Amino acid sequence: MRRVRVLEEQGYIQGYHADVDSRALGFEVQVFVMVGLQSQAETDLSTFEGRCRQWPLVRECHMLNGEVDFILKCVAPDLSTFQSFLTGDLLTAPNVASVKTSLVIRGAKDEPGVPFDVLEERLSRSA
Template sequence: MANMNLDSIDLKLLAELQADGRITNVELATKVGLTAPPCLRRMRALEQSGTIKSYHADIDAASLGYTITVFAMVSLKSQAEDDLKAFEQHVRALPDVRECHMLNGEIDFILKIVARDLQSFQEFLTSKLTSAPNVNSVKTSLTIRTAKDEPGVPIPAV
C-alpha cells in the first residue's frame, strides 16, 4: 500500500521522476533542494512503500510495427470470482493486451490491445480473445488518433 503521508519534497521528487525517470540522483537532488544522500534515501523509501512502482521506457509502438491500437469491451458469462480471476490470468499471458481493467456495469473488462495490422488483430480476436473460456461477448473500437497519452498521475504543485 502506498504511503499517503507525502510532504512537499516527496511530491517534487515524484513529479521530477515521473517527467524523467532517467534523471541522475545528483540532478534530482538539486532540483528538489536536497543533497544526494537524503534524496536517494527518500527515493528508496518511496520505492519500498510502493508509491514508485517501476521505471520504464515509453516505447513508440509504431516504431516496432504495432500500428493499431484497439479497445475491447469484454462481457463474461459468469462474474464469479474464480471466473474473473481465470480471465485476468488468461489476458496476463497475452502480450498484445497492454492493459486490462475490470469495470462495473454491463461490461466486465476493458482491454487495450496493440496489433501490427487489421489482419493480425482479427486473428488475435478470434483465436485468443473471443474463444477464451467464459467470454460471452467482445465489442471492439479501433483508435483513429490519440489526442492525449499522459503517463502517470497528476501530482499537485507545491
C-alpha cells in the same frame, strides 16, 4: 531527486518504463476491447484476468462495473494480427459472452502516472 528517492523507499514507485513509440516500432493498430463474461464469479473473473496476462497483444486489462466486465487495450502490428487474436483466442475463450471492439484512430493524450501537482495542491489547502 530527494522526492523520487522517498517515493521509491516508501514503495510508491513500482518501476521505470521507457516511453516507446509503438507506431515507429511497427505496431500500427491499437484497439480497445469491451468484454462481457457469462459468469462474474470471482474464480471466473480471476481466470479471465490470468488469460489476459498470457496474451501478448493485451497491454492493459481493467475490470469495470456496469454493462461491460472488462476493457482491454490491445496493440498489434496490423489489423490481420489483431483479427487472428480476436477470432482465435478471445472469442473462443471460456466464459466470454460478448466482445465489442473500437479501433483507435488517434490519441490525444497518453499521460502515465498520477498528477502529483493536483495532490500537492490539495494537501497544501488542507494544511
